[in-house]
Amino acid sequence: MNIASQASNLLSEHLGIIQPSVAIVLGSGFALELDSVHWQLRASDIPGFVTPTVEGHLGCVTAGTLGRREVLLMQGRVHYYEGNSSDSVTFQVRLANQLNIRNLILISAAGGIRKTLNPGSIMLVEDHICAQPLVATRRERWVYDHSWKDRVATACNDSSLSSGIYVWTIGPSYETPAEIIAFERRGGDAVGMSLVPEALEASALGMRVLAAVVITNYAAGLEEQKLSHKGVLHAATNAQAHLTNLLTVALDQASNLPIVS
Helix, strand or coil, X not given: CCHHHHHHHHHHHHHCCCCCCEEEEECCCCCCCCCEEEEEEEHHHCCCCCXXXXXXXXXXXXXXXXXXXXXXXXXXXXXXXXXXXXXXXXXXXXXHHHCCCCEEEEEEEEEECCCCCCCCCEEEEEEEEECCCCCCCCCCCCCCCHHHHHHHHHHHCCCCEEEEEEEECCCCCCCCHHHHHHHHHCCCCEEECCCHHHHHHHHHCCCEEEEEEEEEEECCCCCCCCCCHHHHHHHHHHCHHHHHHHXXXXXXXXXXXXXXX
């Protein structure tokens, strides 16, 4: 039995008759208070689940409800720049897929390139650009579910919510001002160091993907500021209420999901 199967069997035993309809992966500094919690496991207790080393990534998996939906919440992710393999970076996605979860919401922090993206705003991801080579699994359709994204945008009716193109970089260094100018010219609206590998893996597995980035800072060179991970975490904490509202709406707008009675 491979490690992913061992992990899915462990979580299946904890879930029992409960079947989450959506998996949510949260990035740097983000937390989410579920309406009810069935159980929580540490990453270190799950076979194959690499414990995050970056501050602000809790490294735990929680089953519970948000609104009227059963969800599997994965708080904390690992990155390539931590020295992890592709299998480790995308492990959470394959685990959710083995648990028959077909809907995935990916949340990440990002720097705003587009001038209208201010810290605290949220951008739904339409598509992405890889700034460095990234081996992608085969896919024959859009990576991000545009129908789901459009329904969320309409239902939120929030002027601070927009859609755009996300630029993925491998990190861990922040981008230079010259790189940001180049990304903007290529059509990039926001930039970050995660989310894309997971989205590609989920798409290849036939999962529906909704991705959103919380703008935690202006990209390098756009403001007289020193970029730091501590600043990102502070901005992420301030955006918690806005993010929770978005996720609640996203679950409501995901079609064909069972409702908790």
